[in-house]
Amino acid sequence: MKKKIAVLPGDGIGPEIVQGAIEVLRVIEENFQHEFEYEFGNIGGNAVDIDGSPLPDKTINLCKNSDAILLGAVGGPKWETLPVPLRPEQGLLKIRKELNLFANLRPTTYYESLAGSSPLRQEIIEGVDLFVVRELTGGIYFGKPSERTTINGQSGAVDTLVYSKEEITRVLEKAFEIAQTRSKKITSVDKANVLESSRLWRECANEIAKKYPDVSLEHMLVDNAAMQLIRNPKQFDVIVTENMFGDILSDEASVLTGSLGMLPSASISESGPYLYEPIHGSAPDIAGQNIANPLATILSAAMLLRVSFQLEEEAAIIEKAVNAVLDNGFRTRDIISPNTKIVSTTEMVEEVKKEIVAKLANKLNA
Numbered sequence: 001m002k003k004k005i006a007v008l009p010g011d012g013i014g015p016e017i018v019q020g021a022i023e024v025l026r027v028i029e030e031n032f033q034h035e036f037e038y039e040f041g042n043i044g045g046n047a048v049d050i051d052g053s054p055l056p057d058k059t060i061n062l063c064k065n066s067d068a069i070l071l072g073a074v075g076g077p078k079w080e081t082l083p084v085p086l087r088p089e090q091g092l093l094k095i096r097k098e099l100n101l102f103a104n105l106r107p108t109t110y111y112e113s114l115a116g117s118s119p120l121r122q123e124i125i126e127g128v129d130l131f132v133v134r135e136l137t138g139g140i141y142f143g144k145p146s147e148r149t150t151i152n153g154q155s156g157a158v159d160t161l162v163y164s165k166e167e168i169t170r171v172l173e174k175a176f177e178i179a180q181t182r183s184k185k186i187t188s189v190d191k192a193n194v195l196e197s198s199r200l201w202r203e204c205a206n207e208i209a210k211k212y213p214d215v216s217l218e219h220m221l222v223d224n225a226a227m228q229l230i231r232n233p234k235q236f237d238v239i240v241t242e243n244m245f246g247d248i249l250s251d252e253a254s255v256l257t258g259s260l261g262m263l264p265s266a267s268i269s270e271s272g273p274y275l276y277e278p279i280h281g282s283a284p285d286i287a288g289q290n291i292a293n294p295l296a297t298i299l300s301a302a303m304l305l306r307v308s309f310q311l312e313e314e315a316a317i318i319e320k321a322v323n324a325v326l327d328n329g330f331r332t333r334d335i336i337s338p339n340t341k342i343v344s345t346t347e348m349v350e351e352v353k354k355e356i357v358a359k360l361a362n363k364l365n366a
């Protein structure tokens, strides 16, 4: 099968981790007789430098004409003082909006061998398996006005949190569908004690819940949810929430697995193409040193195979290989713990590739 993947490495550690994920995809191609075509595009700060825009038209066209998109991360100090339209993050927000990627799926899985890398006690995180569904194209990230202004003669600023019923409903529907395939429990997170948009969100959730009688719905205020995620994360299965709450809670959830460098994501629309990226950023503090953890991006590539290309076996073998590499004690610095072996980004990628090949050989010999 020939499929086209748009590859947007972005900034900071983006190119290093995306390179790793592509190498893993190539091993899958060779061993499963697939053919993927990779076409590269600029996004973020590098696109500002090269094309004068954080999301050039040619990148949008490339994405629209591909079967799936793999993205690294954008941003960095170099571009922080640019005018808003030229900020790297604007490129990311715009591609999400252009492709109508309204639901961002962020699974958080417990890895037994990483228990020692989490600041939380093993009994708290053991067996955690939660799935954040984050609304991605609405809310305070996109509401207008968003600008500097004058308030009572003083300089001020305004951002606008706005949601239509349709925007809320479609992401909630998606979350209920996902919950039906898992343990049939949803926690809808909001701030309905304060925000009108959250009260609408809660109403919509209650309405949709009637269509899914097999799924149990609970509501939780976001401040409590942030605390419960650390106190007792195993109470959660699917968490559905609006854009900014989902951004914050999913970074928090990554601590349960041991590191931000472990969490993949898929951003989906009604029609595709879908976009896959790690949940972390461009990590300027460690960029260019070959020490970043490539596993979140490799796991994002696995999600791409599963969700966009329906290649379940191929996705699963990548995930199993990642597990095995961790079990074998290989660690980038962010997940180091006693009695493990520190490896570089490229060495970690090599270990994952070796494990995939070894697993396939074992299967053949079985």
Ligand SMILES: NC(=O)c1ccc[n+]([C@@H]2O[C@H](COP(=O)([O-])OP(=O)(O)OC[C@H]3O[C@@H](n4cnc5c(N)ncnc54)[C@H](O)[C@@H]3O)[C@@H](O)[C@H]2O)c1
Pocket (backbone or CB within 6 Å): 013, 017, 072, 073, 074, 075, 076, 077, 089, 092, 260, 261, 262, 277, 278, 279, 280, 281, 282, 283, 284, 285, 286, 291, 292, 293, 294, 296, 334
């Ligand atoms: N999706 C994206 O492209 C995305 C997401 C978040 C932040 N950003 C951007 O990234 C830049 C840096 O933001 P930040 O520092 O707040 O967040 P960040 O996620 O880049 O980094 C936070 C911390 O986690 C570490 N980290 C992140 N990914 C890692 C990995 N794969 N391996 C090892 N350590 C890792 C970093 O070294 C840093 O200490 C900003 O410009 C921000 O806007 C982009």
Ligand SMILES: CC(C)[C@H](C(=O)O)[C@@H](O)C(=O)O
Pocket (backbone or CB within 6 Å): 075, 089, 092, 093, 247, 279, 281
């Ligand atoms: C870089 C930023 C715009 C982005 C977001 O807030 O969505 C990031 O934090 C993420 O989680 O993908």
Ligand SMILES: [Mg+2]
Pocket (backbone or CB within 6 Å): 247, 248, 251, 279
């Ligand atoms: Mg984020």
